Amino acid sequence: MISIKNLNFSYTKSKPIFADLNLELEAGHIYGLLGKNGAGKSTLLKNMVGLIYPTNGHITVIGEESRRRNPSLLKEVCFIPEDLHLPHISVNQFLKSTAPFYPNFDEAYFQSLFEEFAIPENQNLGNMSYGQKKKFLISFGLATNTKVVVMDEPTNGLDIPSKAQFRKVLASVMNEDRVIVISTHQVRDLDNLIDSVIILDQHKIVLNESIQRISDRLHFKKVTALSDDVLYAEKSIGAYHVISSNPDFEDSKIDLELLFNAATAENENITKHFRTV
Structure with missing residues (x-):
């Protein structure tokens, strides 16, 4: 269109x-x-x-x-x-x-x-x-x-x-x-x-994906300690808000603000998960 x-x-x-x-x-x-x-x-x-x-x-x-x-x-x-x-x-x-x-x-x-x-x-x-x-x-x-x-x-x-x-x-x-x-x-x-x-x-498009595909490829969660699968993390009181890889297609609620911050700060870590079908 x-x-x-x-x-x-x-x-x-x-x-x-x-x-x-x-x-x-x-x-x-x-x-x-x-x-x-x-x-x-x-x-x-x-x-x-x-x-x-x-x-x-x-x-x-x-x-x-x-x-x-x-x-x-x-x-x-x-x-x-x-x-x-x-x-x-x-x-x-x-x-x-x-x-x-x-x-x-x-x-x-x-x-x-x-x-x-x-x-x-x-x-x-x-x-x-x-x-x-x-x-x-x-x-x-x-x-x-x-x-x-x-x-x-x-x-x-x-x-x-x-x-x-x-x-x-x-x-x-x-x-x-x-x-x-x-x-x-x-x-x-x-x-x-x-x-x-x-x-x-x-001035460049760093991410262009459907909500469904983002949900399939990335996992959004709150943790108290960082693990090796974490792609991006933001510290809050007593915990971290993180984005991790999602090989098992676990359901999670997408945090748009966290995704935005990750895509503009740690772009390569995020975009590499959308390069394969």
């Missing part, structure tokens, strides 16, 4: 952001794009949706070049940016001016999300708080019913109850014809939501 081949991109000639980056994203999945601030997450997402263009390489979304921004593609792509700039108009005015660009927009579903997130109904969009604006755009974006939904740091500005609502809502809208890409540096916000993990570090 989203195909990135040999992506090269830079804002200045002396400092490339991506060099020959390749990535394939398929329908029916929620991808978590994880990375530190400055890793290139927002730049990659903007390339995906055609807001900025590759220096070299190709990006196709549902079979069309994203850089061309054809109306036939744009009606099937919803992008929710991190930086929000909403006009000083009412919710109804926004719907009347923007919803017609999305032929599958579901106003009844939008209203249900509006109520779910407890967004003030009569407030001017421009006067909303950052968190309220974020919830409004998430509600609108999901109600577009586009095949591609791309979100850049969607949980920034949300309080803890709203983050829980966000995870519940997003899980309910997923289907086999849709792909959702969520970028964040707040790794724990995507727990129990995503089914595939993409980790960016130093």
Whole structure:
């Protein structure tokens, strides 16, 4: 559904952001794009949706070049940016001016999300708080019913109850014809939501695996002493949180934050476990 081949991109000639980056994203999945601030997450997402263009390489979304921004593609792509700039108009005015660009927009579903997130109904969009604006755009974006939904740091500005609502809502809208890409540096916000993990570090993809494959190859646990099979460890009070190899396919709950830290600090120890079928 989203195909990135040999992506090269830079804002200045002396400092490339991506060099020959390749990535394939398929329908029916929620991808978590994880990375530190400055890793290139927002730049990659903007390339995906055609807001900025590759220096070299190709990006196709549902079979069309994203850089061309054809109306036939744009009606099937919803992008929710991190930086929000909403006009000083009412919710109804926004719907009347923007919803017609999305032929599958579901106003009844939008209203249900509006109520779910407890967004003030009569407030001017421009006067909303950052968190309220974020919830409004998430509600609108999901109600577009586009095949591609791309979100850049969607949980920034949300309080803890709203983050829980966000995870519940997003899980309910997923289907086999849709792909959702969520970028964040707040790794724990995507727990129990995503089914595939993409980790960016130093402008490169250092890990791109399904949750199932990660669970099969790695074991996450808490121990009081380190053993030889430990690939990565973080010390806590009286114990260690560790990732170890998993030759016996034992079940364990994936700790996304621990995985992220391991992949960006001890990358070779982690990635070598995904090189064989």
